[in-house]
Amino acid sequence: MFKAMLLKECILVLRDKHALAALFIMPSLFILIMSVALKDTFNESRPLLHYGIVDQDDSTASRQLRGFLSAGTTLVYHDNVPDSPARQHQLLQGKLQLIVTIPSGFAAQLALSSSVSLLRLDVAADIKPEILTVFKARLATDVLRLRLATMEKDLAPFVPDVAERLKELDYSGKGLVNVYYSSAHGNAKPSSTQQSVPSWIVFGMFFVIIPLSTVFINERRQNTLKRMAAMNISIPLLFAGKLIPYVIINQLQMALMVGVGVFVVPLLGAPALTPGHSVVALGMVSLGLSLAAIGTSLLIAVLAATIEQATTVGGLVNILFGAIGGVMVPKFYMPPEMQSFSVVSPMSWGLEGFLDVFLRGLGPGAVLTETLALVFFGMVMLILAGGVLHFQMKRGI
């Protein structure tokens, strides 16, 4: 009996092209698009800022400063900026975010005092404050470097060993600081794929609402539910007959999306997914998430009068859960209050579980809390759906 119910659900889904598209193609495309679109988010050498320099001093010191500034790839240097305020204003509204003016007399001022303003910065109105802070720090470092170079020359005849040590100073910062990514597996650097694959797996799994509600509402509308009830099929058995095939479908979705992350995403130039090393932990989160998604879908299907209602409400619930739970906007981009609020979404628990596995390389112990929360949520949804359906059937709805 149970085998027949499983088989029936599987055939119905396999013969529904729209359901297959929603369950398998849409989330895979999301993963591809988002991984490629965000591939530079975690790249430290990507350009942060385009800026220009106007050198009114044209001295050895100013040329040296320009040389220092032109090193590196994150702050992109543009030479030959015209010395006209109107033209500069135009540039700041277009391709440049910032213009550094080295005024005439810069070299002379440099030797005098550290408290005198040496440079002028013109910035675009929409420049991000943190970028401005980074650039000012960079400018201060390069001016300091210039002053030390001057000092080095002055000191060389008297204390040559100090001058030599000053000359050997590394201003690039490379090797000066070691970066450790918190809880990351093998200190692997996080990538856009590592962030986006778990998000879209979670989101995709909740899309079982579309085939599940379509089949369920058709069964109710065409009285196949009544017929099954008249054949002694209880509500728990009916739900079990839906739960298991959709759990299998969810696991297939996850396998497909992990496969896309590992094998297809790198073909498009984004980093490949590292799937972690705990299959058990992955299975725990995935099963918990599946139960939560199917429970929610069944409750919506039972409450909705038509397929249109179910798919609209289901889609809306998915988007809300996703937006709150950090699927669409990673939680670390959210303000602290929003991050605290995100725990109300079951997608957030599933996402944290998957991040524990994929990103942090953790095992079953780490995902137990999230898994139990998801299972509890799923059971509550199933019990509510069963209660509503029982009431509806008794009322002859």
Next chain:
Amino acid sequence: MIVIKGLVKRYGSLLALDHLDLQVGRGMILGLLGPNGAGKTTLVSVLNGLTGFQQGRIEIFGLPLADNICEIRSRSAYIPQSLALYESLTVLENLQFFSSLLRLSQKRRRRNLDHAIGVNRLEKMLDRRVSLLSGGQKQRLNIGIGLLNDPELLYFDEPTAGIDPELRNDILDSITTLAGGGKTVIYTSHYLPEIEKICDQAAIIHKGKILRQGDLAAMLAHKNRNNAVVELAGKLPELPVVKAVGRACHLERLDDTTLLIEDATADNMAEILRLLERQEIGVRQIRYGAASLESLYLRIIAGDKNV
């Protein structure tokens, strides 16, 4: 087979079944007649244990319904009004799916499946998807699924609704054959000629009560005259028209737009039509002869209990 005493079913404040009494004997085909909202589907749902009831006693196969629902369901079948099928599955997949829900031995399951296929002539369409079948073919499958447990008691809820006359006759023949095999059938329908054709008994239900139940032949015997039912295009004015015609033959107003004429000879009908024309009342339809059950039904529903 079925004994119902004082059955009361309420949906909130709405009284759907009002102290209903009914008895159905083994091997009988009972036609359950009543207008929309009379309580036919509610009664069938209660008998299948699909909905509960507040008061009364129901025994099926000599077993109280409330305590033996699983046993009773396993020996009966409900064939719903709408086609309770999976459109994406083939005919055979539908039959196999519903068959597998029944607690039967493999041998019995196979035998019943073959019987359901044979009786409903489904052999040539087993591999076709239900969505590609005609309405009549779907209904045959719908009935076939009902036979998968080889039930002693079948509930048909308007099985011929929306089906062309030829297929309707096919389905009625199948039901008659089933009843001939000793099965008991409860048949609800709006098509009164169907009830006349296949049923042994009729029960007229209105506002949740059985107004009349009995042997169909006996019910019709003393009214088996040359009746006609005239459906009017507009509302019939008050009694003057009726009285004027009433001198020529026995005529009754069943409702605002329906007249029942007994002894509807050609002269009487011509006189009635002239009178209606004078009153500028159009005639939509006149049904002769076979309207015997219909006239009885309409009169009972209209409140005439002295028929």
